[in-house]
Amino acid sequence: MITTAFDSAMRLEMPAGPAARVSDNFSDFAQVMKSAHGRGVSIQSMQSEADGATIRLAYDNAANMMEMSRLSDDIYLVASNFVPPSDTGVKSIGEDWIRFHFRIGGKSFSHFNGQTVGNDNAKSASLFFHPKNELACDWLLNTGTPLHFVALWCTRRVFSDLVGGEALGLPFACRQIASGVAPSFHYQATTMTSGMYRTVQEVLQAPPQTGLRRLYLQSKAYALLYEIASQVKTDMEPVKSGLSERDAARVMQAYEILIDHFVAPPGLDRLARLVGVNRTKLAEGFREMFGASIGELCNELRMDQAWHMLSSTERPIIDVALSLGYEHQANFSTAVKRRFGQTPREIRQASAG
Template identity: 25%
Template structure:
């Protein structure tokens, strides 16, 4: 939003909506919009006197994002009772800080950030390419921020009883931490962020670009929801006996990964890597297993092999050079590692793919 109140010069303003008995608002001059969730709902309601029905998919509902805050829309796709897909596509010209009050959410939200970044309620940075499970008690906070720019988010909104029925129909039980989130235990509000893996990315794109209509479309979308839920639950139960990472430990793990990949030819030792990112070696190893599903050097090995495969596919680099680029001094050791990973010698792979 813009203000012409000061000497006729337009500049960005910060509208702070404060809830009180007469529901007034005040204006301060900053670069960020501060708004309560309740007043956001009021703005959204004013922008949408009735939900817009998608003419192509009449069972879907569209909702304009309040023009005072940005441009874009929400979209809801209602599937079976207790399961809804929510898609947010918007552009924020300025950052938004959310003022929230503690409350209990009745549904679990499996959130997947495809674009955009910000901060969560406790100041932990959220990033594009990560997914989360929200549930239980939302804390009172003034720390949640959506940063200016494009924001694209797919959320699966699932009633606890629906999720429990689905899981128990397969003879399984809900993971313990999700049970606690459903029960409203505050410290389990935000459950173990993890990366959106290629498998999750495919399912998300299939939701966003579903080619079907009618009943086939609803069944197809529901199958994608179940696929994403199963993949995310697999993240949650991967280390059931190990203490979960604290949110403030997640950024250093990602930083460690970046350092590792910048130095694939001469990677630092575990203790040096941990020191560089400000955590201890145990947390580094535990974090890699929880976030990436493998050890630090297991992750490096897989990355080296994938890079080697891409270099070999180019057909422009000799096997010896590829080995050196990805950090192997000895060609025979490289060939052995490549063969163990892909079941074929690097030279044979290069020749076969370039015929």
């Protein structure tokens, strides 16, 4: 279930990531949209498959629609040709997902971390990362401006797999996201390329009911992810790496080992031997590429797994702690509280509520 609430400014509160991912038929998402936009919103169609689901919502007529599709457990797509019937404010809660936004028409603004971002230029592309339990982010959709956009949500693992060994060429914060070391809020605007624009149009203009629609949307989603990963820019100085291409590949190999063994990772000396580089170069190269130490990365991955197990399973908390390498539940609770601002029990209660 999605829990929604209105704050004193009458802003709808809902998760920042794909809020309906726990619902096979997206009924929760439909209720959120109806709450936000009133009785004029109707469910035009709803489909559910073993590994995907789609809901199309219409306001007044079929041409005024918003569609949300679960392409896999790790990727969601929203396509919008939608005119908000009233100024709509959405307060989103961090879920550790990455949102890629491709807008070709309309206006929307967001306020987070003390800054407001928005662009009067209808064409824009951006990457937005909202860590778990961070400050709320407010989104404002303006009345009377048709919102023509495609948005993708994906997990950090999908983004990491996408960029692979090319992570070193990304902006610093993007490398942190890909590596699993969560920065704070991160917003990265970039140029809307002709390829992005064409792909967004193809998604918005595609016939809604075809037997291969989900496969079609998957191909367009990956095309957009490739385009924005290739295009993303930064105002920061380019990365000046002292690593050779060979050493950078070894650091990436070490990273992949840690992804698979983060609960009981090999020590620095053994890890260096496994990838064929000296321990100093490995430690320095790791921080240069990912902006964190090996220990910091492993701890972040443990906390990610802790959040998943606490929020989506019923395993006893002590079992979760032991499975993540904590001998004492008290130490585990302290670590979780420090990372998320909630105890394991509070996370579980909130997820069940």
